[in-house]
Amino acid sequence: MNRFKIIAFISYCLTIGSHVIIAQTYARNGMVVSSSKIASEVGIEILKKGGNAIDASVATAFALAVTHPTAGNIGGGGFLVFMDSSGTTTTIDFREKAPMKASSDMFLDKDGNLPKGIDHRGRESTSNHIGLKSVGVPGTVAGLYLAHEKYGHLPWADLVQPAIDLAENGFELPWSLANSAIYFDANTKIQFLKDYFRKDNGKLISFGEVWKQPELANTLSEIRDKGHDGFYKGIVAKEIARYMKENGGIITKKDLRNYSAVERKPIKGTYKDYDIYSMPPPSSGGVALIEMMNLMELADLDSIAFNSTKYVHLLAEVMRRAFADRAEHLGDPDFNLNTPINKLTSKEFAKKRFENINLSKASPSDSTKFGQIYDGNSTTHFSLIDKDGNAVSLTYTLEHGYGSGMGSPELGFIFNNEMGDFNPIPNETTRTGLIGTKPNIIQPEKRMLSSMTPTIVAKDGKPYLVIGSPGGKTIINTVFQTVLNVLEYDMQIDRAIEAVKIHHQWLPDRISYEEHLLSPDTKRNLELMGHMLIPRSNLGALMGIVIDPKNKILIGASDSSRPEGAAIGY
Incomplete structure (x- = not known):
């Protein structure tokens, strides 16, 4: 494990604050x-x-x-x-x-x-x-x-x-x-x-x-x-x-x-040795998730400390670009026949998007161009x-x-x-x-655009991570960060779910963050970089399962923000 993955774990432990960690559930048969x-x-x-x-x-x-x-x-x-x-x-x-x-x-x-x-x-x-x-x-x-x-x-x-x-x-x-x-x-x-x-x-x-x-x-x-x-x-x-x-x-x-x-045929992307499958339009979740994972794959994450100012800024800039692309292009595929899905989810497109990310300054969100509509929070x-x-x-x-x-x-x-x-x-x-x-735009018998992002990640051609969340406008980004936490930082599923989450939706131009999980120094530095910060008590309510193929064990966790939720196995 490289030093920044160790830092990620330490950062997680230090910033968990008032979050209640729900113990993972282990099972073999379901x-x-x-x-x-x-x-x-x-x-x-x-x-x-x-x-x-x-x-x-x-x-x-x-x-x-x-x-x-x-x-x-x-x-x-x-x-x-x-x-x-x-x-x-x-x-x-x-x-x-x-x-x-x-x-x-x-x-x-x-x-x-x-x-x-x-x-x-x-x-x-x-x-x-x-x-x-x-x-x-x-x-x-x-x-x-x-x-x-x-x-x-x-x-x-x-x-x-x-x-x-x-x-x-x-x-x-x-x-x-x-x-x-x-x-x-x-x-x-x-x-x-x-x-x-x-x-x-x-x-x-x-x-x-x-x-x-x-x-x-x-x-x-x-x-x-x-x-x-x-x-x-x-x-x-x-x-x-x-x-x-x-x-x-x-x-x-x-x-x-x-x-x-x-x-419908799923949206498919890759992150290193993993295959990621999610929903196609009229959900925007799969397209945005793959675009953001492609962008993060281009970043030198070994040199960026997890949960640092630079890391949070990078996440926000990646989110900003994916959400702007979402608003410009995505809707019901039965009414939008030329949606450039292959382009938006391609590695080549990610390279072009990544080139204009300034790692020391927030990008502007231009309201004369594109934007975002969301599912409700419940x-x-x-x-x-x-x-x-x-x-x-x-x-x-x-x-x-x-x-x-x-x-x-x-x-x-x-x-x-x-x-x-x-x-x-x-x-x-x-x-x-x-x-x-x-x-x-509203049309008879058209399906409205969605942010829902039910996702399955495969490893060696078999299911490895099953994940999703409620949260309206935050769904795409909470799923994105949890997938990244598991695949990039080797976090256990409960820790990946409970770790710090932020949200940027392109418009309005601001970062929402879980208020107890960002340090005062990080918040101050982000503001100096040009970000507006809005505290939230919680982002998302993730429900996830990781499959351990070596030991043939299923590991499940339910977000602590849903106290009546549960991972049940047998």
Whole structure:
């Protein structure tokens, strides 16, 4: 180990501050790491019954829709990366779509401005995140069904049933959801969300009490019995369309009937002796991750101390370039047929980008050119591997925490507000982060651009690292830094997850950083180099697994920022 890898470890130990290190979990036969211990246990039980990684992923995802309603969902969408034990990799795109009645100016007032209002959380937000017009056609059920249809093993009904049992029989309300219940009771004006955590007698469910969701159980039963059509046709689709029409939404039965998930070829890159696989557009995560890893491969990291001023500056400059390229070029590939993905992920392109990085001065971010749109902060991710070495990295979201906050009381689930991930004002890009570039302008049946970055790294052609994170605009960069920590600095997965993280998104031009993990000297020196610094309590919530091929051991860790999460193995 060279001296800077030793310094990286020492720096990690010195700067860990108030972070709580969650002990790694070790197993041989399977591992599930998610934001909900209950959902992780559901996935493990499927593996024990002979299910493969896809089977366990389907069951885990449906369980999260019950136990982690902040982001776990059947009313949103996301992405799945699957690598089998031989190294063959594919992806499932189940990102939401714009309804057929959507238009590029649908959220603007008569003067062409984007008005503000109060969202379901009682906070000021822009109109593209408020109300039922902000809801994209959900993709989660279609994505899970497609993955199972092509690569699953156990019967579909067996994979949905555990979630039904959780919804019918209930589970003890954890502290975070109890706090949400209290918060929404006081702050939201949306009746569905105000009643979401209430008992039949009208009282709020308290911490530790059993929370049952019979309406959600009924909806899941339709999905169990009728598969894809149980959500996109029949009584569930009819009720979604009715609710939309009566409450100002624009999703119709035809929108639901026409929705389909898509299998896509993964984005592939390399870093030294490792192969990196991640999501292609409409996720921007894979392209940006590979571009940043290519840039870091050009740096002389043996001469740059981990977590030093020079190191943080380099990370920020690499992030700045990848995010600017993201905004200029990326969107739904079915609407942007000439996206230069091969160029953006090439080693040659990285060399050109690296040439103009000044290691002693911050670059400017020019708001007259390009920019960035993001997923909301309340995405969720899980990583999973089975006894045969098949691996899944899955990230899905409702956009904001609890999505739009709206849903039919008859169905029991919350709709996303993902339409806010489109560029809302065509051709208008500002230094504050408003983006108007063409690839991500609203069009009917178009999938909105995403930051989700479910990723699998292979070593010698076999799965080695399974990783992903929620975190909205920070997802790409938290995954990037964690992958770099494992591949370059040989960090164990728990240390790689908990180590210092920063975030630069090109616009606004500033570095967000975990406030307890940068020294005063580093912060002062970065400011002298021209960086603006914004402290954050936490960046990301990573869920990861490393496979030790020599000892045939699976090593999992759940980010300490998700105390209800867990790495469960057997």
